[in-house]
Amino acid sequence: MTTMAHDTRRHQLAAFLRSRRERIAPEQVGLPRGARRRTPGLRREEVAQLAAVGVTWYTWLEQARDITVSVQVLDALARSLQLDASERAHLFELAGSTDPTPAASCSGVVSPAVRQLLHALEPVPACVQNSRYDILAYNRTYGRLFNDLDAVPAEDRNCMLLVYTNPDWRSSIVHLDDTMRIMAAKLRASMAGHLTEPAWKMLVKRLMTESAEFRENWERYEVLRTRGKTKQFRNRAVGLLTVDHTDLWLNPESGARMVSYVPTDDETRRRLERLHALILAEDAQTAAPAASLTSGDSSR
Numbered sequence: 506m507t508t509m510a511h512d513t514r515r516h517q518l519a520a521f522l523r524s525r526r527e528r529i530a531p532e533q534v535g536l537p538r539g540a541r542r543r544t545p546g547l548r549r550e551e552v553a554q555l556a557a558v559g560v561t562w563y564t565w566l567e568q569a570r571d572i573t574v575s576v577q578v579l580d581a582l583a584r585s586l587q588l589d590a591s592e593r594a595h596l597f598e599l600a601g602s603t604d605p606t607p608a609a610s611c612s613g614v615v616s617p618a619v620r621q622l623l624h625a626l627e628p629v630p631a632c633v634q635n636s637r638y639d640i641l642a643y644n645r646t647y648g649r650l651f652n653d654l655d656a657v658p659a660e661d662r663n664c665m666l667l668v669y670t671n672p673d674w675r676s677s678i679v680h681l682d683d684t685m686r687i688m689a690a691k692l693r694a695s696m697a698g699h700l701t702e703p704a705w706k707m708l709v710k711r712l713m714t715e716s717a718e719f720r721e722n723w724e725r726y727e728v729l730r731t732r733g734k735t736k737q738f739r740n741r742a743v744g745l746l747t748v749d750h751t752d753l754w755l756n757p758e759s760g761a762r763m764v765s766y767v768p769t770d771d772e773t774r775r776r777l778e779r780l781h782a783l784i785l786a787e788d789a790q791t792a793a794p795a796a797s798l799t800s801g802d803s804s805r
Contacts, residue, residue, distance in 0.1 A: 555585035605704030628781030636760025
């Protein structure tokens, strides 16, 4: 990259960050407005606080100074400024970095054939995860098993984050304490081969920041390899579900695997069928107004 192009990117990055900062009200991120606020949106020091970076360093970034920005910091800024998927991609592009989150690069692992298989398994809940617990794809039953997964931002669709920080997800797991401890031990075992990779370090840093329970479990230094297990979940629509967790490995290099929750008894099977029927009914209701609008347009 030429010096001129590099300078242009720095100034574009500075302007973009400033514009995103100024559009967010303090109340949106849990900060008091105060009586003497002249700045539209957030102050620089507030963004620095939310992203856990130095105020001087963030000020330099908005001043287009020639400083290095890690992917971990870019991720923290994207979350602090509540960027959507397009804005997040733009931020990383302006910074000349590759976004390490699964939402940015999962197409190579989840082929159309794998997506068809996920669909065909319904009403059995199933998803594709990697060894970092990122959820790369899922079928409709899995998407409504714990909460409305479609409503979770793509960069937050990670089972570790969800089990430690998402209230709906946590309330659906019957044996939550055991689950959290086992998952932390499995993550530590998997991380041994990825100690220097930004996405792994980013995940652990975020969990350490946001969850005291994770910090406690992580500091136990327990390790555990992947294993099948009978699990129990409490779905808000259909009640208690008892399932067998199975893994089908898709790509050993990336650790990608298809996770399925097969019912262990007839009652769970019926409840999963009922959950699937509810989802289909909701989808039909959502699709009906769109179909009506399309029909109205074509008749004119």
